[in-house]
Amino acid sequence: LGILLFVLIVNACIGYFEEAKAESAHDALKTTLALRYRVRRNSELVEVESAELVPSDVIVLRIGDIIPADAxxxxxxxxxxxxxxxxxxxxxxxxxxxxxxxxxxx
Structure with missing residues (x-):
């Protein structure tokens, strides 16, 4: 019974640490892959994230870019x-x- 309890506790600890590590890697990947776009605002070319796009933005795309919105x-x-x-x-x-x-x- 003691051995079974020990194995269960070790398994729970390993699962907890692996999940924390995976979440950290996911957050790092999300930050690295944040899609940024060049837009023309007030006659200036600025770089913004896709979540910051507004209806009046003129998006300047490059070859291979993902089109971030209806345009x-x-x-x-x-x-x-x-x-x-x-x-x-x-x-x-x-x-x-x-x-x-x-x-x-x-």
């Missing part, structure tokens, strides 16, 4: 120059469509 496409370009390229968006998580969908201004 209207104002233009395509590299730097300050506008281009006539095509934007393709992966909407598979929303629609289930496996192929990227083309987007236009407006």
């Amino acid at each position: 209207r496409l104002l233009g395509l370009g590299v730097g300050e120059e506008e281009t006539t390229g095509k934007l393709k968006v992966d909407q598979s998580s929303l629609t289930g469509e496996s192929l990227p969908v083309g987007r236009q201004r407006g």
